[in-house]
Amino acid sequence: xxxxxxxxxxxxxxxxxxxxxxxxxxLNAHVVDNLDKAGGQCIxxxxxxxxxxxxxLPICTGESLTKNLLEQIKPFKTTFHxxxxxxxxxxxxxHWIVETSDKTVFETPNIIIAGGVGSFEPRKPPIKGxxxxxxxxxxxxxxxxxxxxxxxxxxxxxxxSALDWVIxxxxxxxxxxxxxxxxxxxxAQHTVNQMMKLKDEAxxxxxxxxxxxxxxxxxxxxxxxxxxxxxxxxxxxxxxVLAFFxxxxxxxxxxxxxxxxDNKTIIVNTENFETNEKGIFAVGDICTYPGKLKxxxxxxxxxxxxxxxxxxxxxxxxxxxxxxxxxxxxxHKRLGIK
Amino acid sequence: MPKVTYIEFNGTxxxxxxxxxxxxxxxxxxxxxxxxxxxxxxxxxxATCHVYVDDDWIDKLPEQSDAEKDMLDFAFETKASxxxxxxxxxxxxxxxxxxxxxxxQG
Ligand SMILES: Cc1cc2nc3c(=O)[nH]c(=O)nc-3n(C[C@H](O)[C@H](O)[C@H](O)COP(=O)(O)OP(=O)(O)OC[C@H]3O[C@@H](n4cnc5c(N)ncnc54)[C@H](O)[C@@H]3O)c2cc1C
Ligand code: FES
Numbered sequence: 401x402x403x404x405x406x407x408x409x410x411x412x413x414x415x416x417x418x419x420x421x422x423x424x425x426x427l428n429a430h431v432v433d434n435l436d437k438a439g440g441q442c443i444x445x446x447x448x449x450x451x452x453x454x455x456x457l458p459i460c461t462g463e464s465l466t467k468n469l470l471e472q473i474k475p476f477k478t479t480f481h482x483x484x485x486x487x488x489x490x491x492x493x494x495h496w497i498v499e500t501s502d503k504t505v506f507e508t509p510n511i512i513i514a515g516g517v518g519s520f521e522p523r524k525p526p527i528k529g530x531x532x533x534x535x536x537x538x539x540x541x542x543x544x545x546x547x548x549x550x551x552x553x554x555x556x557x558x559x560x561s562a563l564d565w566v567i568x569x570x571x572x573x574x575x576x577x578x579x580x581x582x583x584x585x586x587x588a589q590h591t592v593n594q595m596m597k598l599k600d601e602a603x604x605x606x607x608x609x610x611x612x613x614x615x616x617x618x619x620x621x622x623x624x625x626x627x628x629x630x631x632x633x634x635x636x637x638x639x640x641v642l643a644f645f646x647x648x649x650x651x652x653x654x655x656x657x658x659x660x661x662d663n664k665t666i667i668v669n670t671e672n673f674e675t676n677e678k679g680i681f682a683v684g685d686i687c688t689y690p691g692k693l694k695x696x697x698x699x700x701x702x703x704x705x706x707x708x709x710x711x712x713x714x715x716x717x718x719x720x721x722x723x724x725x726x727x728x729x730x731x732h733k734r735l736g737i738k
Numbered sequence: 739m740p741k742v743t744y745i746e747f748n749g750t751x752x753x754x755x756x757x758x759x760x761x762x763x764x765x766x767x768x769x770x771x772x773x774x775x776x777x778x779x780x781x782x783x784x785a786t787c788h789v790y791v792d793d794d795w796i797d798k799l800p801e802q803s804d805a806e807k808d809m810l811d812f813a814f815e816t817k818a819s820x821x822x823x824x825x826x827x828x829x830x831x832x833x834x835x836x837x838x839x840x841x842x843q844g
Pocket of ligand 1: 409410412432442446450451484485514516518519520654685694696697777778779781783
């Protein structure tokens with residue numbers, strides 16, 4: 401069990417800035433995100449696109465904004481718990497117990513939900529009942545590539561993840577099928593060339609303009625049935641299936657935490673962005689109140705105000721004093737400035 | 739004002755007027771039509787505004803950009819008539835256009 405002043409759910413821009421606002425008040429935080437990296441929508445949906453409305457930053461990109469936020473919170477040496485989702489929140493006296501999908505458990509007086517539009521989850525192929533295969537031989541990422549040694553692997557997708565794994569696994573797998581819904585690929589050109597070379601050397605089988613129609617098998621997928629634009633059907637015998645259809649945001653477990661919701665967002669007050677539960681705050685895209693705008697700059701403001709209330713709950717015996725970063729020697733110490 | 743017909747997956751039809759210059763996605767959101775999520779607000783970055791365009795209208799729409807084609811790779815159950823509704827802007831030429839919504843957006 402990890403004891404901390406605050407648990408931040410979501411490492412998007414607003415969750416990252418919440419680390420800073422807590423940090424300068426002398427509070428430590430642990431951050432949990434389902435993605436494998438920090439940055440939320442900025443890094444997952446638009447790393448290269450420009451952003452023009454961050455105050456005092458005439459232009460940045462999703463990626464550079466994330467990098468700068470990480471730089472800004474560096475002094476606090478915050479622990480990130482990535483690749484895991486916060487599944488449950490339960491009350492224990494005046495504290496909260498937070499548990500993740502990897503069974504990491506926290507005890508904390510403060511939870512800041514900066515969950516955006518929800519956690520990023522893999523998109524699944526449009527086939528009914530495929531959940532039963534997920535425990536066995538249907539995967540949306542590669543955890544250990546050795547698991548595919550000597551196997552017949554069917555890979556779906558046309559982006560970098562799909563093609564990178566086609567190339568990598570073709571070295572050790574028995575057979576690779578690559579199936580994509582059109583004959584153009586999103587992946588980087590040199591990766592596409594490499595894959596095409598493997599195809600010409602008959603090291604992989606490529607099916608373009610095909611989409612998954614059904615997965616046959618009892619507990620495991622034994623056959624993948626695919627169909628093309630002309631309704632022609634092919635059956636592929638496989639040992640495992642890797643589907644790379646990107647990620648989608650799902651509100652997920654947040655709906656079960658007893659918080660007042662309004663159309664996929666959490667209702668908060670605008671004084672300290674607390675929800676209907678004491679010590680649970682919501683900031684950024686996930687919160688709503690009269691006049692809410694889903695903008696990064698609004699999220700930053702929300703995080704600053706929530707942090708003040710977190711301080712009162714984490715340090716009930718200390719007096720809160722408002723200070724500027726310019727002149728406070730306490731803040732300078734926390735930022736490592738001599 | 740141009741009219742757009744949205745047909746939900748369960749068959750419910752909505753015929754609404756959409757301001758010229760708005761996208762088919764924005765027309766749905768403004769009129770509270772369920773079934774288009776539009777998580778990225780029309781930036782061609784989420785593929786949760788996927789629709790099937792009625793056969794009679796497919797050829798009348800502007801061409802798909804590469805970005806739209808790339809993004810459609812992520813949409814749930816695409817067909818030849820699949821488009822991202824945030825990338826189609828309504829004008830007089832599209833008066834009467836009919837789109838059907840998929841079972842879900844991913
Ligand atoms: C294409 C595009 C362009 C944009 N342009 C601008 C712009 O120009 N200016 C602007 O201000 N805004 C812009 N935005 C909006 C901006 O990106 C969002 O407002 C911002 O990302 C919200 O930040 P956030 O930290 O609240 O949430 P997010 O960035 O959505 O991050 C939330 C994180 O929480 C995680 N999470 C959720 N639930 C859980 C859970 N239970 N367990 C673990 N992790 C969880 C998710 O995996 C995610 O990483 C744009 C958005 C898009 C898509
Ligand atoms: S609204 Fe996100 S792609 Fe259209």
